[in-house]
Amino acid sequence: MQSSDVILERLMALHPKVIDLVLDRVHRLLAALDHPETKLPPVIHIAGTNGKGSTLAMLRAGLEGAGDTCHAYTSPHLARFHERIRLAGELIDESALSDLLEECETANGGAPITYFEITTVAALLAFARARADWTLLEVGLGGRLDATNVVNPALTIITPVSMDHEGFLGDTVEKIAAEKAGILKPGVPCVVGPQEEAALEVIEYRAARLNAPLLIHGQHWHVSEEAGRLIFQDETGLMDLPPPRLIGAHQVQNAGMVIAALRALDRANGAEAAMRQAVWPARMQRLTHGPLVEAAGSSELWLDGGHNPAAGAALAEALGRLPERPTYLVCGMLNTKDATGYMRPLAGRVAHLYGVSIPGEAATLSAAETCAAAISAGLSATEASSVEEAISSISAETPDARILICGSLYLAGRVLQENG
Numbered sequence: 001m002q003s004s005d006v007i008l009e010r011l012m013a014l015h016p017k018v019i020d021l022v023l024d025r026v027h028r029l030l031a032a033l034d035h036p037e038t039k040l041p042p043v044i045h046i047a048g049t050n051g052k053g054s055t056l057a058m059l060r061a062g063l064e065g066a067g068d069t070c071h072a073y074t075s076p077h078l079a080r081f082h083e084r085i086r087l088a089g090e091l092i093d094e095s096a097l098s099d100l101l102e103e104c105e106t107a108n109g110g111a112p113i114t115y116f117e118i119t120t121v122a123a124l125l126a127f128a129r130a131r132a133d134w135t136l137l138e139v140g141l142g143g144r145l146d147a148t149n150v151v152n153p154a155l156t157i158i159t160p161v162s163m164d165h166e167g168f169l170g171d172t173v174e175k176i177a178a179e180k181a182g183i184l185k186p187g188v189p190c191v192v193g194p195q196e197e198a199a200l201e202v203i204e205y206r207a208a209r210l211n212a213p214l215l216i217h218g219q220h221w222h223v224s225e226e227a228g229r230l231i232f233q234d235e236t237g238l239m240d241l242p243p244p245r246l247i248g249a250h251q252v253q254n255a256g257m258v259i260a261a262l263r264a265l266d267r268a269n270g271a272e273a274a275m276r277q278a279v280w281p282a283r284m285q286r287l288t289h290g291p292l293v294e295a296a297g298s299s300e301l302w303l304d305g306g307h308n309p310a311a312g313a314a315l316a317e318a319l320g321r322l323p324e325r326p327t328y329l330v331c332g333m334l335n336t337k338d339a340t341g342y343m344r345p346l347a348g349r350v351a352h353l354y355g356v357s358i359p360g361e362a363a364t365l366s367a368a369e370t371c372a373a374a375i376s377a378g379l380s381a382t383e384a385s386s387v388e389e390a391i392s393s394i395s396a397e398t399p400d401a402r403i404l405i406c407g408s409l410y411l412a413g414r415v416l417q418e419n420g
Contacts, residue, residue: 004094007101008081008119015114019168021145025113029121030150032107036121036128041071043135043151044261047143047180048159048193050310051254054246055159055193056138057280058258064089065273066262068133073123073148075116075140078282078305078413085123088132100126116140120147142169144182155264156183156190156212157257160250161199162310163338177202189213191260194253215260223256225249230275232259239268242275247284248318282412284318290419295391299401300325303416305409307333309341315406316345326398329353329379330390331370331407334363339373342407347378351398354390355383358411370407387415 030037044059046052053074060070069088077083085092092100100122108118120140127135137153139146161177169176177199184190184206192203194217207214215221221234225243230252232239239259244251258274282305287293293301306315319327327350333339343353355370365373371381384390387405394401405415 001095001098002102004081004097004101007098007105008115011101011105011118012115014108014110014118015112017114019116019141020114021142021168023145023147023150025111026117026121026147026150028111029104029108029113029118030124033104033121033125036125037150039128040124040135040151041127041132042154043137044155044157045137045139045148045151045153045183046157046159047139047146047183048157049162049164049176049180049308050306050314051159051193051250052138054251054278054280054283055157055254055257056136058244058246058255058274058278059261060089060136061276061278062258062262062270062274063134063265063267064270065277066267066270068267069131070134070136071127071130071132072136073120073127074138076409076413078409079417081119084119085126087126087130092126096126097122114147117147124150139180139183142179142182144179149183153183153185153188155261156185156188157193157261158183158190158203159193159254159257160310161195162308164308173199174202178206181206184210184212186210187212189215189264191257191264192216193257194218215264217253217256221256221260223252223259225252230255232256232271234260234263236263239271241271244275245278246280248314248321250314250317281416282409284315287419292388292391292415292419295388295395296403297395298399299395299403301391302402302404303412304404304406305412306406307337307342307408309338309344312342313345316349319346319349319404322402325400325402326351327402327404328394328398330356330384330387330394330403330405331374332356332358332387332411333365333370333373333407334358334361334410335365335369336363337408339365339370339407340376343374343377343379350379353379353381354393355381356385356387356390356411358408359414361410387411387418
């Protein structure tokens with residue numbers, strides 16, 4: 001049996017583009033495999049710009065806390081592809097993944113198909129063959145033409161929509177919201193997180209045309225943090241819960257979407273588990289062991305994969321909640337992102353930024369380009385040849401610093417691999 005890595009590398013060559021947003025190829029392959037998308041446990045489909053993964057992680061913890069089992073599909077992975085596919089709560093094993101990928105490759109017959117499309121089909125095939133109570137699907141990009149948008153969900157969720165992937169989704173928040181709202185289905189309820197007014201109008205218009213009931217933040221449900229507790233209220237009543245285990249005020253809003261979803265699914269008894277038990281790597285994650293932690297010495301080491309202006313604002317807010325320490329960024333970003341927009345909210349929170357390139361990523365900004373973006377955003381910046389060199393420099397200059405590695409999930413994945 002060939003390893004999944006070998007097969008995945010082969011699948012990368014089936015289409016000249018990494019992203020090509022149409023659904024024809026996915027529908028063709030699903031038909032060749034006898035339509036696994038019609039045989040899934042009830043689906044909860046999640047789209048949005050920021051917070052999809054964290055929301056899915058909390059929702060999975062909540063449903064499992066209520067006694068249910070969940071398949072889950074997320075992207076991208078951080079260290080290993082297997083992270084994208086969970087079968088009834090457990091990461092898919094190597095032999096099962098290799099078999100599925102080979103089966104999909106054979107059924108595809110060498111026809112053009114993108115890497116994300118064929119691996120999404122492999123995930124749906126796995127989910128259709130294994131028992132679970134729920135299938136949780138995170139949209140890869142957009143929604144309307146995303147490879148996951150081939151299902152008939154029981155519930156949809158749209159997390160906050162903001163500017164990102166403009167080259168594929170449109171250059172206004174209204175156009176992007178229209179793509180995200182493409183996951184709405186006739187008569188299927190949708191939980192809607194906090195939105196800019198322009199985005200919400202687009203979502204409401206689409207929902208009205210489909211007769212899809214909406215559960216909208218600020219209208220149908222409210223969430224806040226009060227005296228160290230999370231307070232959720234809707235027409236059913238008030239819930240007083242522990243705060244989310246995941247760090248940042250944006251996680252309070254994500255938690256609100258999760259509780260609204262659990263209520264809609266008649267699984268509110270899982271709300272406390274959703275707050276206490278969710279784990280989502282590289283989202284304000286404190287690293288506590290490994291060679292990079294050793295290189296940091298007495299400094300704190302944190303990791304975050306956010307990469308757009310809204311994520312930068314959320315990160316700045318999260319840093320403001322931590323005990324005061326000199327904070328340094330080690331930042332690497334892709335050239336498809338608004339680097340200056342991402343860094344601008346962080347300018348008042350950090351002492352200095354070290355720019356690095358992302359190893360093995362053709363679309364990385366160079367360390368010099370990252371530093372130039374930082375200076376444009378009002379930060380002082382220094383180039384570094386690697387994450388480890390930057391950490392060593394910071395810990396030598398400021399032994400009790402807070403060091404945050406940030407700017408890209410691809411960088412975060414590399415860090416988790418290097419740090420063991």
